[in-house]
Amino acid sequence: MGAASRSEEHVGEWKLSIQADTPEEIFQEAARVMAQECGPVGDQPGQWRDVSLEARDRGTLLVDWINELVGLSEVDGVAYDEVAVDSLTDTSISARVRGRPALEYQSALKAATYHGLTFEKQDGYWVAEVILDI
C-alpha cells in the first residue's frame, strides 16, 4: 500500500492523518508532507543530513521528528523529502534526510503538537494523527 496522508479540518490549525504499512513509512510520509508545504523547489538535491531523536513513545517521536524537520527546513530553506531510515524503534529514530532548496520558502507551519496525538495499528495498517499549529 505504501503511505497515504490527508489533511482534515480543524478550526485554527491543521490535522494531518497518515496511514501506512509500516511505522517507517509513517515517518517518511510525514517528511514528504512537510516538504510539500515548503512550496516549489529547485532541481538539485542537497547534502544528506543526519537526524537522531529519542522520545518516550512512537507518537512523541513522530511529533519530535516533524518539529525537527520544520526547524531544519526553515533554517536551511530546504524541503527535506527524502528519508533513509537507518534504525527505528518505538522510542528512537536514526535517519538521514535530503531535500531540494525551496525557491521561496512558504511553509506556514509553526510546530506539531501533542494535542489529539495518536500512533497505532488499526486493521493491519499503521495510522498516525497529528495536529499542527499554523
Next chain:
Amino acid sequence: MNRQDVRLVSQYTYELDKKHRDDMRIPCRVYADEDLLEAMLRGETITQLANVATLPGVVDYVYGMPDMHEGYGFPVGGVAATEMPDGVVSPGGVGFDINCGVRLLSTPLTRKRVGKRAEALVHEISRSVPAGAGKSGALRLDASDLDKVLEQGSPFLVRSKGLGLEEDLAHTESGGCLPGADASKVSERAKDRGRGQLGTMGSGNHFVEVQHIDEIYDEEAAEAMGLEKDQVTVLIHSGSRGLGHQVCTDYVRIMDSRLAEKGITLPDRQLSCAPASSPEGQDYLAAMACAANYAWSNRQLIAHQVREAITGLFHHVDTEQVRVIYDVAHNIAKIEEYDGRSLCVHRKGATRAFGAGHPELPEAYREIGQPVFIPGSMGTASYVLAGLPTSRQRSWGSTCHGAGRSLSRTAAKKKITGAELRKQLESRGITVRCPSNQGLAEEAPFAYKDVERVAEVVEKAGLARRVARLKPFGVVKG
C-alpha cells in the same frame, strides 16, 4: 458539553461549575452573548477551558474571552493564573507565537489627504516590510546583537541602532522588554530560526493594515491617545517568528518528558507544564522573556520600516509625527500582583486591559486606561478600546485579542478563492498586497467571528470600553 452545563451568572457572563468534572480545581467563566456561547459549545472550546482549570496552582477562575475558539491545550482566548512560587507555568498557555501582538501607529495624515495615493502607500509598505513564511529581513544580527535583542528587547534597537524613537518605548507594554530574559536558555535552533527574521511580518493572519478612524465613541480617551476622526492609522500584527515557535516547541517537549516525575497528570499533553519555581519553569520563563523581547523588537523594526515608507511618500510628514499609540502582547505569561498574591497570568489569544490608575500604564493613559486593540479580519473594522478597572476583578485585567476564528482554513478556502476575495476587497476600495492567494482565502472575513459583536460584548462585560473604530483601506498580508 451542552448549554445546560453553563449557567448565566450575570449579564454576558457564563459559568461552568468546577463540579462539572472531578479534575477541575476551579470554575470557569466565559464572557459572551448567547450566539457567541453557542458557537463555543459546538466544538471543544469550553472543554479545553475546563482542561485549563485542572492545572496545578490555578486559582479563582479560568476565563474565556468573547472571541474564544478551539486551540490545542489552552483554547485561544483563554486566561488563567497560577499562584507563585509553585503554581505551574505552561508554554501552551502562551502559545507557539510568543508575544504575538499588535502595535497601532497614528499619522498626521487624513484619509482625504492620502486620497488617490492610498494604493501607493500600501505598495510602499509592502515593499518595506517582508511578508510571508520564512522571509528574511534586512537586518542581519550577529550572535552578540541577537543576544542583546533577546535580553534587552526593543530598547536595544532604539538606543543602540537608532531604529525608532524613545517615545515608542514608553508606549510599548513592559517598555518593550520583559525582565529576567536569559539568552542562554534559548536553543541554538531557535536562534538560527530567528537570526534573519527580525523586521518581517510572517504569514497566516499576520498583517500590516492601513486604516482611517471613522467613528469616535469616547472623546476624552481618543484625545488622550491623540486620535481624531478621519485620521490615518497603521495596525501591525506580528510576533516572535520562528524563534518563538522553537522556544515553545523546546519547552513543551522538556516539560512533557518530566510530567510523570513531577507527579503531574493532565487531560491534554499540550498543557504540559512545570512549577514556575522548578528549574524547567525558571528556564522557560527566561526563554519566553527572550522570545517576547524578540517580538517587541520585531514590531519596533516593522514600525520603523512603515515610518520610512510613509515619510518617503509624504515628504511633509516627519518621523516623529508617526506615533506609537500602544503595543500589546496577546500570547504571553506575566508575573503580576493581585491583592498580595503573586500570580503567573497566562494570556493565550488575550491581552491586558488595565483600567485607569494602574501604575504600569504610561503617563498619557493613566487617567483613561490602557489602550486595547481588537483587530477585525480583512475588510472589517478594527476597534481601539480602553481598559476598565473592573477587568481586574473580572478577568485578571484581560480582554480578547481579535475576532477569533469561526471557520477552519480548509473551510474558508472551499467558500472563496484568493482571487475572488482580492477582487471583492478591491471593489470596496481596499488595496490588498499578499504573496499568496491561498493564504488570502484562508483569512477571509467570514472565517472570523463578528468583530462588532465581540467588541460590544467586551464593553458590556466590563472589560474595556470602545474608543474608536478603524476602517481599513489597505492591507499587506503575509
